Amino acid sequence: MRNRVHNFNAGPAGLPITVLEKAQDEFINYQGLGMSIMEMSHRSTPFDDLMKQVDQDMRQLLNIPDNYNILFLQGGASLQFSMLPMNLLPKNGSADYIVNGVWGQKAAQEAHKLGNVRVVASTEETNFDRLPDLIRADLDPKAAYLHFTSNETIHGNQWPEEPRPLNDVPLVCDMSSDILSRPVDISKYGLIYAGAQKNAGPSGVTIIIIRDDLLEQVPQDLPVMLDYRLQAKKNSMYNTPPSFSIYMLSLVLTWLIDLGGLEEMAMRNARKAGKIYQAIDRSKGFYRGHAKTEHRSLMNVTFGLPSENLENDFVKDATEQGLVGLKGHRSVGGLRASIYNACPIEAVKTLVEFMSKFQGEYG
Amino acid sequence: MRNRVHNFNAGPAGLPITVLEKAQDEFINYQGLGMSIMEMSHRSTPFDDLMKQVDQDMRQLLNIPDNYNILFLQGGASLQFSMLPMNLLPKNGSADYIVNGVWGQKAAQEAHKLGNVRVVASTEETNFDRLPDLIRADLDPKAAYLHFTSNETIHGNQWPEEPRPLNDVPLVCDMSSDILSRPVDISKYGLIYAGAQKNAGPSGVTIIIIRDDLLEQVPQDLPVMLDYRLQAKKNSMYNTPPSFSIYMLSLVLTWLIDLGGLEEMAMRNARKAGKIYQAIDRSKGFYRGHAKTEHRSLMNVTFGLPSENLENDFVKDATEQGLVGLKGHRSVGGLRASIYNACPIEAVKTLVEFMSKFQGEYG
Numbered sequence: 001m002r003n004r005v006h007n008f009n010a011g012p013a014g015l016p017i018t019v020l021e022k023a024q025d026e027f028i029n030y031q032g033l034g035m036s037i038m039e040m041s042h043r044s045t046p047f048d049d050l051m052k053q054v055d056q057d058m059r060q061l062l063n064i065p066d067n068y069n070i071l072f073l074q075g076g077a078s079l080q081f082s083m084l085p086m087n088l089l090p091k092n093g094s095a096d097y098i099v100n101g102v103w104g105q106k107a108a109q110e111a112h113k114l115g116n117v118r119v120v121a122s123t124e125e126t127n128f129d130r131l132p133d134l135i136r137a138d139l140d141p142k143a144a145y146l147h148f149t150s151n152e153t154i155h156g157n158q159w160p161e162e163p164r165p166l167n168d169v170p171l172v173c174d175m176s177s178d179i180l181s182r183p184v185d186i187s188k189y190g191l192i193y194a195g196a197q198k199n200a201g202p203s204g205v206t207i208i209i210i211r212d213d214l215l216e217q218v219p220q221d222l223p224v225m226l227d228y229r230l231q232a233k234k235n236s237m238y239n240t241p242p243s244f245s246i247y248m249l250s251l252v253l254t255w256l257i258d259l260g261g262l263e264e265m266a267m268r269n270a271r272k273a274g275k276i277y278q279a280i281d282r283s284k285g286f287y288r289g290h291a292k293t294e295h296r297s298l299m300n301v302t303f304g305l306p307s308e309n310l311e312n313d314f315v316k317d318a319t320e321q322g323l324v325g326l327k328g329h330r331s332v333g334g335l336r337a338s339i340y341n342a343c344p345i346e347a348v349k350t351l352v353e354f355m356s357k358f359q360g361e362y363g
Numbered sequence: 364m365r366n367r368v369h370n371f372n373a374g375p376a377g378l379p380i381t382v383l384e385k386a387q388d389e390f391i392n393y394q395g396l397g398m399s400i401m402e403m404s405h406r407s408t409p410f411d412d413l414m415k416q417v418d419q420d421m422r423q424l425l426n427i428p429d430n431y432n433i434l435f436l437q438g439g440a441s442l443q444f445s446m447l448p449m450n451l452l453p454k455n456g457s458a459d460y461i462v463n464g465v466w467g468q469k470a471a472q473e474a475h476k477l478g479n480v481r482v483v484a485s486t487e488e489t490n491f492d493r494l495p496d497l498i499r500a501d502l503d504p505k506a507a508y509l510h511f512t513s514n515e516t517i518h519g520n521q522w523p524e525e526p527r528p529l530n531d532v533p534l535v536c537d538m539s540s541d542i543l544s545r546p547v548d549i550s551k552y553g554l555i556y557a558g559a560q561k562n563a564g565p566s567g568v569t570i571i572i573i574r575d576d577l578l579e580q581v582p583q584d585l586p587v588m589l590d591y592r593l594q595a596k597k598n599s600m601y602n603t604p605p606s607f608s609i610y611m612l613s614l615v616l617t618w619l620i621d622l623g624g625l626e627e628m629a630m631r632n633a634r635k636a637g638k639i640y641q642a643i644d645r646s647k648g649f650y651r652g653h654a655k656t657e658h659r660s661l662m663n664v665t666f667g668l669p670s671e672n673l674e675n676d677f678v679k680d681a682t683e684q685g686l687v688g689l690k691g692h693r694s695v696g697g698l699r700a701s702i703y704n705a706c707p708i709e710a711v712k713t714l715v716e717f718m719s720k721f722q723g724e725y726g
Contacts, residue, residue, distance in 0.1 A: 004391070004398065005398055007398055009403065009404045010404070012402055012403060012606055014398065014402050020391045023390065024387055024391055027383065028367070028380075028383045028384065028387055032366075034367050034368030034370075035367065035368055035687075036378065038375055038378070038566070038611070039370055039372065039375055039376060039378055039565075040372065041372045041373065041688060042566070074439075074567070075437045075442075075588050076603055077602070078587060078588050078602040079437075079438075081586070081587075081588075082586035082587075082589065110587060113584050113586060195603065202402075202607050203401070203405070203603045203604065204437070204567045204605035204606070205567075221476050223445035223473060224444075224473060225439075225442040225444075226445065238441065239439045239440070240374065240558060241566065242437070242566055242605060242608065243375055243566050244567065244608070245607070245608075248401070322397065
């Protein structure tokens with residue numbers, strides 16, 4: 001494996017080694033065409049074919065109905081925090097936000113700059129160690145949309161299934177850190193957005209899945225680059241798209257299809273996360289999970305040790321042994337193992353062995 | 364050269380072969396760190412070092428004074444068409460636009476959605492075959508800024524030197540298709556922006572050079588991703604940057620420094636363009652340049668043939684001989700040879716030989 005480390009980065013994150021090797025192999029001469037994919041006109045037939053293939057593979061993997069458009073834009077989820085209300089929150093309307101972490105909070109703050117926003121449920125009080133209980137949430141039956149974050153990278157919580165909006169309020173989801181990690185019933189959603197750099201590819205491309213009827217609500221005269229309707233009409237190529245990021249995404253999609261699709265991926269992800277959570281739960285309190293058991297993320301395992309000194313030692317020793325990216329986000333502290341799609345079970349096994357050995361030494 | 368073609372694409376365009384080879388070489392294991400640059404956290408030391416190096420190399424190559432910030436954002440020049448007025452065109456102000464091609468026109472149209480815009484000079488009447496004469500232009504001495512496009516890719520015209528604004532009106536330039544192709548006196552500008560995918564790297568990253576004092580004029584409460592001041596404060600890393608595109612840009616900058624910098628590059632570019640224009644001028648009217656002689660672009664050579672049929676044959680024969688990307692943009696027609704920094708003199712010589720042979724056969 002060419003001295004590759006075990007990569008637990010939260011994003012940008014590891015990519016499948018076979019994907020990297022394929023990209024490396026045709027890096028200078030894409031499909032025998034005498035140039036790199038990144039040197040090619042986005043108006044050329046080979047690039048157009050690539051865009052069509054990515055659209056088709058996304059539809060196949062996520063079983064996306066025909067009345068949804070898939071866009072490939074730039075700027076990450078953070079730009080979507082603003083594009084979303086620009087496009088779908090009318091001046092006289094209001095949008096509901098469920099906040100189960102820092103990303104959901106930022107989404108609500110950005111939307112608030114542009115229109116009326118109600119935070120209808122939040123678990124900030126307990127540092128987002130759980131998902132909010134929606135039973136007593138005051139959902140607006142006339143909201144422009146209901147927004148949630150399916151997986152909170154920093155705190156390590158994840159919705160086992162999506163919240164249900166009232167009436168036909170469109171459900172909107174920031175799926176940046178768990179898109180393509182499991183099957184999703186797209187028909188329950190009005191709009192999904194996701195930066196690619198965790199489960200889907202490198203940074204630089206943002207995936208948007210949007211239902212047809214919502215495009216009709218987009219106001220006139222938005223800036224072209226921030227207009228969902230125009231981007232849909234132009235097949236995400238109003239201007240030059242981030243070609244290479246889209247190309248890498250295409251290789252990841254092929255890899256997912258080849259390994260059996262999202263059912264298989266979900267099983268693998270559950271198995272990987274299960275191993276680490278088991279190690280935590282069996283450690284007699286040496287390792288302490290941040291998120292409540294039933295709201296644990298299968299993507300980001302957040303946990304702590306009895307002291308900050310021990311946590312620092314853990315990161316240091318792990319890094320020396322080729323286990324990288326385990327330091328937790330400063331707002332939660334402790335440790336975090338991000339185990340997205342591309343993280344192989346072998347890396348997880350190595351980590352679990354390391355955890356056991358570390359506990360043996362310091363526990 | 365691994366069967367590489369001669370690449371005359373208008374953008375995305377060819378990259379230096381040594382740059383591609385270096386990237387390919389360390390594609391899976393960047394600097395021996397056991398992962399690809401695109402799998403690395405943007406908060407890690409190696410990535411931070413890369414960002415600092417890019418900033419430093421840009422400053423060295425373009426001799427950028429200390430009171431300018433360099434940003435690396437997403438969305439291409441088209442997003443800048445909107446970000447610029449959002450940040451620098453106050454509600455009660457007005458901006459002047461000089462229009463010497465389709466890109467300048469789009470820049471003005473997008474700004475017009477957000478504020479008061481005056482097109483102070485345009486050569487649309489003659490299908491942008493020349494630069495406008497500014498002597499009789501009604502420049503606003505109180506304009507928020509004066510905007511121009513240094514090189515118009517589609518029409519093939521280029522400003523030999525920048526227009527001079529009145530008083531201290533900040534000069535703003537879309538430099539997408541000639542940045543880093545020649546030395547520029549940055550101190551004459553308030554803001555420069557450029558998509559990277561022509562002279563500077565692959566698509567997916569946009570370079571912005573902005574003078575300190577203009578950041579102070581940015582209004583409060585812009586969307587974070589569209590706020591120059593915030594992006595400057597966060598060193599272009601409010602969220603995950605387009606890592607791989609920035610990395611490729613860094614390799615191109617190193618390549619430019621190694622070959623002797625922008626004086627040398629400008630000399631090479633003038634020599635390349637000179638050869639093709641000479642072939643046009645000596646063809647006794649068989650080849651017809653689109654742009655007026657004194658406004659010709661050194662980046663995009665636009666020309667036609669006596670008939671559309673001949674033009675189609677030209678493109679077809681050239682492609683068969685490994686000269687690709689020569690079809691002109693539909694709004695001008697004819698042919699276009701884009702000969703950015705990375706296009707080697709050998710490709711230009713091959714093209715000129717082909718032109719001579721083609722004329723011999725069909726002229």
